[in-house]
Amino acid sequence: MVLIMGAGAVGCFLGGLLQASGQSVVYVGRPKVLEPLASHGLTLTDLDGRQNTIAGRDLRLFSDLPSALGSVGDQSSVEPPVVTLLCVKAGATLAAAQLLESSLPAGSVVVSMQNGIGQAALAQSVAPSLCFLDGMVSFNIANLGDGRYHRGTAGLLAATDHPVLRPVAEAFKLQQLKLRLVADMRPIQWGKLLLNLNNPVNALSGMPLREELMQAGYRRCLAALQEEALHVLRAAAIEPAQLTAVTPQKFLRVLRLPTFLFRLVARQALKIDAKARSSMADDLTAGRLTEIAWLCGEVQRLAQSVGLQAPLNARMQALVEAWPQRGAPYSPRQLAQALGV
Numbered sequence: 001m002v003l004i005m006g007a008g009a010v011g012c013f014l015g016g017l018l019q020a021s022g023q024s025v026v027y028v029g030r031p032k033v034l035e036p037l038a039s040h041g042l043t044l045t046d047l048d049g050r051q052n053t054i055a056g057r058d059l060r061l062f063s064d065l066p067s068a069l070g071s072v073g074d075q076s077s078v079e080p081p082v083v084t085l086l087c088v089k090a091g092a093t094l095a096a097a098q099l100l101e102s103s104l105p106a107g108s109v110v111v112s113m114q115n116g117i118g119q120a121a122l123a124q125s126v127a128p129s130l131c132f133l134d135g136m137v138s139f140n141i142a143n144l145g146d147g148r149y150h151r152g153t154a155g156l157l158a159a160t161d162h163p164v165l166r167p168v169a170e171a172f173k174l175q176q177l178k179l180r181l182v183a184d185m186r187p188i189q190w191g192k193l194l195l196n197l198n199n200p201v202n203a204l205s206g207m208p209l210r211e212e213l214m215q216a217g218y219r220r221c222l223a224a225l226q227e228e229a230l231h232v233l234r235a236a237a238i239e240p241a242q243l244t245a246v247t248p249q250k251f252l253r254v255l256r257l258p259t260f261l262f263r264l265v266a267r268q269a270l271k272i273d274a275k276a277r278s279s280m281a282d283d284l285t286a287g288r289l290t291e292i293a294w295l296c297g298e299v300q301r302l303a304q305s306v307g308l309q310a311p312l313n314a315r316m317q318a319l320v321e322a323w324p325q326r327g328a329p330y331s332p333r334q335l336a337q338a339l340g341v
């Protein structure tokens with residue numbers, strides 16, 4: 001059985017794919033997510049034309065972990081999970097990990113499918129009896145409402161190699177999705193974090209991703225944040241993985257091209273649904289805690305660890321955190337001015 005801890009965009013999409021491949025999946029999430037699933041079923045679509053629907057009656061949906069697992073260790077109503085996918089946002093990691101620690105058998109494998117660098121380690125710090133592994137989803141998934149989840153971009157799925165994940169990788173393969181199992185997730189996590197530095201730019205632009213990336217001024221802001229992060233990574237001797245058609249260094253040059261050239265050169269990267277936005281944009285709109293402290297904050301922490309500073313990433317974090325006072329999008333010029341680039 002695969003347990004989805006935090007059924008949201010990522011959890012429902014990954015869980016749905018595994019269930020469509022014949023895996024037994026249990027979803028733990030909030031009533032606001034589970035109720036539409038129960039009444040409309042779970043529908044997965046993507047930019048390649050996928051259409052999977054799982055009827056509500058076939059979804060095992062729970063709003064709390066103990067009832068999802070029954071009484072594991074005694075007469076369990078549900079078999080203990082072979083693997084758990086931790087799919088909550090970074091701000092909810094500690095609480096979710098504590099719940100898992102008190103409910104799962106010792107030694108259970110939990111894969112953090114979250115953005116950022118240290119989520120698995122953070123979870124491990126409060127759940128010492130479990131085995132946390134790093135994972136990464138590098139495509140965008142949007143909750144379209146009524147139980148519909150849509151993958152709006154291409155991208156990689158990866159996790160630390162572990163024997164229990166091999167059958168999971170086979171199940172994803174049946175759904176034409178490659179789960180890459182690697183010895184060291186750090187380069188992939190940093191490669192993804194560089195790309196995720198667009199999340200705050202997108203959130204503050206108030207625009208869909210594609211529209212935002214078509215504006216040279218926003219791209220310049222992103223390039224400046226990435227350049228600073230690359231400088232810090234070099235100092236820390238970390239080589240980020242290449243997750244786009246070009247290396248992270250060359251990607252900076254592509255971002256700085258005039259828009260007519262950018263459109264041509266970045267054709268592949270721009271295969272994004274017209275309406276797709278970063279989930280940080282949704283968080284700001286909904287007044288929720290964002291993951292900025294685990295994106296720009298990670299760059300600052302790494303900088304400090306090697307005796308450097310990351311002032312642009314610090315300023316970007318401050319702008320996102322000050323959104324509730326401002327509440328209005330930044331034009332490209334306003335954002336560049338606010339960042340000082």
Ligand SMILES: NC(=O)c1ccc[n+]([C@@H]2O[C@H](COP(=O)([O-])OP(=O)(O)OC[C@H]3O[C@@H](n4cnc5c(N)ncnc54)[C@H](OP(=O)(O)O)[C@@H]3O)[C@@H](O)[C@H]2O)c1
Nearest residue numbers: 006007008009010029030087088089092114115137140141
């Ligand atoms: N969406 C994407 O395109 C995407 C792509 C790649 C990576 N990621 C990363 O994947 C992670 C998950 O993102 P997401 O977009 O899937 O987030 P999401 O849609 O907000 O889903 C997470 C869900 O888990 C729920 N949750 C939190 N704590 C819980 C608990 N203890 N028990 C049950 N449910 C709980 C949340 O409820 P509350 O809202 O009440 O906390 C929320 O409904 C993030 O780190 C994100 O950066 C997202």
